[in-house]
Amino acid sequence: MTRIATWNVNSLRVRLPQVLEWLAAHQPDVLALQETKLPDEIFPVAELAAAGYSVVFNGQRTYNGVALLARGTGRDFADVVRDLPGIEDPQRRVLAASIGPVRVVNLYVPNGQSVDSDKYRYKLDWLRALRDWMRAETERHPHVLMLGDFNIAPEDRDVHDPDRWAGGVLVSAPERDALRELLALGFSDVFRHFEPATGHYSWWDYRQGAFRRDHGLRIDLILAAEALAGRCLGSSIDREPRRSDRASDHTPVVAEFDI
């Protein structure tokens, strides 16, 4: 059994103690992190090694930054990719590696800010480049999965109040179309293999007591290619870290595979 998880930590500097605690409690084989906000020179390699994890990372100061943690010391990360092919992007949002039998593509999809902004256009361009790249990746690696902060709630059931969010960034039709095009390459959102109901979210705004009121969105996803999706044993969202005093606004999402 292989347990794979994703967590947007919103600053690994602040959240490292929580990450170490979560690793010890859940022992994932792979954990993909987003928004580490750390330059590579100060990535906490030693602290994670002491916790029994090998790491590879693609960071920058202040913004963005992604990392992959694999259980075991001296683990091999093969065919590492740090840039989205076909797009010029200084923002560190992508990290792909082959870890054992699985090709893992860790993504921090641009937020988009608002549908009338340049950042929204960048988000859609970025998603188009991602689709073209993933089309090739699925041919090279049948056991591929994409996971991370997609900054898109796939459907209205992934939104606490669809009327309030309608047409806005994170739920707008062009973004959802872009996500559907990714899925059409043969991927599936494994959380939905097991849980059809609304009310399951992975992000809650820091403001307005959104977590307490459960005003959330499900925007952190694990999308598995057919060969892996058929071997998915379960998927869940762990709300526990979101309760902590100094929580990330996102919480971990986990999937288990029979591989």
Add this chain to the structure above:
DNA sequence: ATGGCTGCTTTGAGCAGA
């Protein structure tokens, strides 16, 4: 309509996040 929090920044009010 706005700002509400949080983290970050060549320490400050401003940006970005979602």
